[in-house]
Amino acid sequence: TQLLEQSPQFLSIQEGENLTVYCNSSSVFSSLQWYRQEPGEGPVLLVTVVTGGEVKKLKRLTFQFGDARKDSSLHITAAQPGDTGLYLCAGSGNTPLVFGKGTRLSVIA
Amino acid sequence: ETGVTQSPTHLIKTRGQQVTLRCSSQSGHNTVSWYQQALGQGPQFIFQYYREEENGRGNFPPRFSGLQFPNYSSELNVNALELDDSALYLCASSLSPGFSYEQYFGPGTRLTVT
Numbered sequence: 001t002q003l004l005e006q007s008p009q010f011l012s013i014q015e016g017e018n019l020t021v022y023c024n025s026s027s028v029f030s031s032l033q034w035y036r037q038e039p040g041e042g043p044v045l046l047v048t049v050v051t052g053g054e055v056k057k058l059k060r061l062t063f064q065f066g067d068a069r070k071d072s073s074l075h076i077t078a079a080q081p082g083d084t085g086l087y088l089c090a091g092s093g094n095t096p097l098v099f100g101k102g103t104r105l106s107v108i109a
Numbered sequence: 110e111t112g113v114t115q116s117p118t119h120l121i122k123t124r125g126q127q128v129t130l131r132c133s134s135q136s137g138h139n140t141v142s143w144y145q146q147a148l149g150q151g152p153q154f155i156f157q158y159y160r161e162e163e164n165g166r167g168n169f170p171p172r173f174s175g176l177q178f179p180n181y182s183s184e185l186n187v188n189a190l191e192l193d194d195s196a197l198y199l200c201a202s203s204l205s206p207g208f209s210y211e212q213y214f215g216p217g218t219r220l221t222v223t
């Protein structure tokens with residue numbers, strides 16, 4: 001069974017701080033997706049990374065896929081209250097998406 | 110362009126009852142996947158429907174069943190409800206079957222089983 005471990009589980013920071021959350025697995029994935037989910041809503045796709053070592057940037061968010069395609073990280077620069085939410089990583093390939101439990105981020109103004 | 114919609118928003122049922130949840134896919138999408146998200150967990154894949162046929166199933170018992178209609182909308186049926194079935198049920202639609210295409214999630218149906 002493929003599992004994705006996300007850390008930390010909870011994170012509470014002040015506006016303007018930087019943070020990194022991690023997504024790790026013992027399995028290799030063809031690609032890895034990051035989602036953000038807000039209360040009462042479904043997950044919204046932020047990015048898909050497919051190549052080992054790939055780095056993608058989305059404004060203040062930087063996503064990296066590990067060289068071995070087993071792990072990924074999400075770095076947020078100068079966090080804002082609007083970044084608050086549940087960040088989920090999900091591994092995919094030809095098999096159904098496997099989601100981690102998520103990191104719940106709270107950015108305090 | 111209309112996004113994925115789900116109904117109802119919230120539902121309370123009693124153990125042993127049956128429930129039907131509904132999903133309308135995004136315009137142009139022919140594939141629908143269903144997920145269960147228990148409290149504090151990530152979504153877990155239940156099954157996917159394409160061309161009105163089940164196209165892959167996760168580790169869920171047969172009392173979880175589904176349908177897809179010619180207009181690509183879908184239903185999730187759960188029989189003999191158990192307390193552990195309490196969760197947020199998410200529907201996601203995509204342009205094609207499989208999991209290589211981006212999936213667009215609906216807001217979910219919050220099911221509480223008492």
